[in-house]
Amino acid sequence: MPPMPPPKPNVLNREEVAHSRLFTIERLDLRFSNGAERSFERLKGTSRGAVMIVAMPDPDHVLLIHEYAAGFDDYALTLPKGLVDPGEDIVTAANRELMEECGMGARNIEPLVELSLAPNYMNHRMHVLLASDLYEKRLPGDEPEPLVVETHALDDLPALLAREDFHEARAIAALFIARERIKATQSGNAWW
Numbered sequence: 098m099p100p101m102p103p104p105k106p107n108v109l110n111r112e113e114v115a116h117s118r119l120f121t122i123e124r125l126d127l128r129f130s131n132g133a134e135r136s137f138e139r140l141k142g143t144s145r146g147a148v149m150i151v152a153m154p155d156p157d158h159v160l161l162i163h164e165y166a167a168g169f170d171d172y173a174l175t176l177p178k179g180l181v182d183p184g185e186d187i188v189t190a191a192n193r194e195l196m197e198e199c200g201m202g203a204r205n206i207e208p209l210v211e212l213s214l215a216p217n218y219m220n221h222r223m224h225v226l227l228a229s230d231l232y233e234k235r236l237p238g239d240e241p242e243p244l245v246v247e248t249h250a251l252d253d254l255p256a257l258l259a260r261e262d263f264h265e266a267r268a269i270a271a272l273f274i275a276r277e278r279i280k281a282t283q284s285g286n287a288w289w
Contacts, residue, residue, distance in 0.1 A: 103130040114138065140219045147221070148191040149178040149267060151209070151275040152199060152228040154248060159272065160199050163245040163262070174247070174263040176271055178223070191226040197238030199246050203228035210274050212267050225271040227278065251276050 106127040115122040121141040128134050152160040159176075166173040177198040181190040188206045196202050209225045249257060254272055257263045 106130070109134070138218070140221070145181040145183065145185075146187065146224060147178060147180050148187050148194060148224045148226060149176050149212075149271055150191045150195050150203075150206075150226050150228050151176060151271055152195055152201060152203065152231060153251070153275075153279075154201070154231050156229075156279070157250055157252065158248050159251050159275070160201065161247045161249055161257075161263075161268075162198055163247070164198075164240070165242075166265075172262060173265060174257075174260060175265045175268045181224075187224045187226065191224075191228060193236060194238075195228055195231075196234050196236040198240065198244050200233060200235040201231045202234040204230035204232065209271070209278060212270060214267060223267050225267075225274065227275055251279070 106129045108125055109128055110124075110126040112124045112126075113121055114124050123139055123141050125137045125139065126134065127137060154160060161174050162177055163172050163174055165171075166175075177194050179190065179194040179197070181187060182193070185193070187208065191206050192202055206226050206228045209227050212223045212225060213219070214221060214223070251272065254269075254276065257272070258269070263269075
């Protein structure tokens with residue numbers, strides 16, 4: 098049995114130190130169970146969450162998009178994704194984002210996993226969903242330009258990893274998780 102972690106630290110003070118259209122930076126002053134005190138800053142996400150979609154046009158292929166990644170000032174190859182809008186559940190949000198970004202809807206969407214990124218600095222969570230039984234349907238989105246959609250073999254992940262424009266950790270993890278889920282389903286094994 099793994100050892101139990103200590104109790105969560107006490108929050109002595111919580112203060113918003115910066116705010117923009119996309120981000121809120123919050124400072125937390127904490128006291129840990131051993132008496133040590135520290136200040137941490139974190140990016141606060143929305144409480145609605147976000148979705149990332151592994152869209153399968155057939156059992157062997159996945160749809161990826163090229164979109165501008167401002168953090169790198171370059172285009173990146175990734176999975177379709179976006180925020181959950183007010184009043185949406187994650188399945189509805191995933192189908193809407195798929196229609197906006199890929200021009201496809203899905204008759205079958207199932208949650209795969211929830212991922213975080215840099216949890217020491219962000220409270221952002223990404224719901225990864227597997228979409229299949231696709232059909233053509235485009236909705237207007239908030240992208241500043243049309244996205245380029247590519248189809249790739251799910252079993253050819255090493256070739257994707259060798260590309261300079263495919264580096265988003267959440268997308269890489271999502272594809273490996275989806276591939277294992279599909280293999281387990283095809284072999285009749287239980288999915289963890």
